[in-house]
Amino acid sequence: MASPLTATAINCSLSSKGRKSSTDAMIAVLAEHFAEEDVSVGDPIRIAAHKVRWGVRSDEGDGDEWPKIREKILASDILIFGTPIWMGQPSSVAKLVLERMDAFLSEVDDAGRMPSYSKVAVAAIVGNEDGAHHVCSQLFQSLNDVGWTIPAVAGCYWVGEAMGSVDFKDLAHRPRKVTETAKMVAANAAHLARLLKHAPYPG
Numbered sequence: 001m002a003s004p005l006t007a008t009a010i011n012c013s014l015s016s017k018g019r020k021s022s023t024d025a026m027i028a029v030l031a032e033h034f035a036e037e038d039v040s041v042g043d044p045i046r047i048a049a050h051k052v053r054w055g056v057r058s059d060e061g062d063g064d065e066w067p068k069i070r071e072k073i074l075a076s077d078i079l080i081f082g083t084p085i086w087m088g089q090p091s092s093v094a095k096l097v098l099e100r101m102d103a104f105l106s107e108v109d110d111a112g113r114m115p116s117y118s119k120v121a122v123a124a125i126v127g128n129e130d131g132a133h134h135v136c137s138q139l140f141q142s143l144n145d146v147g148w149t150i151p152a153v154a155g156c157y158w159v160g161e162a163m164g165s166v167d168f169k170d171l172a173h174r175p176r177k178v179t180e181t182a183k184m185v186a187a188n189a190a191h192l193a194r195l196l197k198h199a200p201y202p203g
Helices: 021-038 066-075 090-105 131-145 174-199
Strands: 005-011 039-041 078-086 119-126 156-158
Touching: 005 021, 005 066, 005 174, 021 039, 021 078, 021 090, 021 156, 021 174, 039 174, 066 078, 066 090, 066 119, 078 131, 078 174, 090 131, 119 131, 131 156
Parallel strands: 005 039, 005 078, 078 119, 119 156
Antiparallel strands: none
């Protein structure tokens, strides 16, 4: 029997509140398929709804809420990193999160392992213009730099027609390819996370 795993999802949408975003919708697609792999995904954390201060330390003081979010992320086996595409880039909120994780570089254990070692990260990306591959490349390079492991086929994304106005959350039918990709992302991430949970990196 496969070991149960947990995943934490973060939503790096620019808005702090309001109705569910397309990033929420894509995270939900992945959560659906992670459930099939016996991975429990908690409610997404909308970063903009929290007081996460700019900086590169794990605690920037003055009411900084990143430490609690950091704790939830590192308590899980898998990170689902959700971001919309803005101007062909990950959102500024996504970049804020990546910059806060820079602190991992100096938080190594006696074997030189960062807190994120032996944990897996995947991406949930949405946008109305091309740029998903570019955003994946930025996220995965940055996440790998601070210790996360990226599995094969780690990005599930949807981009609408250039200059279009339809959002992923408003589609009448989910594209078949998105479903197929989400299933593969979940299966690969769960497989890799189980391997690393039982045999962590030596450092």
